[in-house]
Amino acid sequence: MSDAQSVWHLAGGRALTLAGAAEARRLAVQRGRVWLTLSGTADRPAEDCWLAAGDAVALAPGQTAVLEGWPAAEFELLVPPGSAAPGRGLFGGRLFGGGLVGR
Structure with missing residues (x-):
């Protein structure tokens, strides 16, 4: 696949x-159900x-x-592809040793 992809687990x-x-993103549920609240535009x-x-939903930029x-x-x-800056995580934190560190 050409997109940068991550699979995340949400515990109950x-x-x-x-x-x-x-950039725009796409969130796709692989297993279970998700209650999703989207910010307004x-x-x-x-x-x-x-x-x-x-099910999947498009997330607008911002x-x-x-x-x-x-x-x-x-x-x-x-x-x-190409939208994530090197050394930055999908949630805006810096990646160090495979972990996510907040800003």
């Missing part, structure tokens, strides 16, 4: 915030939705998403 009852990014208000395995697994879930976050 855990929430994860995906910070807004400069200038054209539409914030919204909540449920995604099941096989759009923040909060995800929670119900009960647990796995999802992929697809980013266009």
Whole structure:
């Protein structure tokens, strides 16, 4: 696949915030269900939705998403090639030794 790809696991009852990014991204649920809250844009208000395995949603540039697994879930976050700066993680933190460190 030509996109930069990551598979993430959400344990039941855990929430994860995906910070807004400069580029559009695609979030695809691989297993379980996800409760997703998308930040609003200038054209539409914030919204909540449920995604099941096989569902996907496009994240607009700058759009923040909060995800929670119900009960647990796995999802992929697809980013266009060449959009991630070297040494930076998908969540905006610096990568050191394979781990993510906040800003």
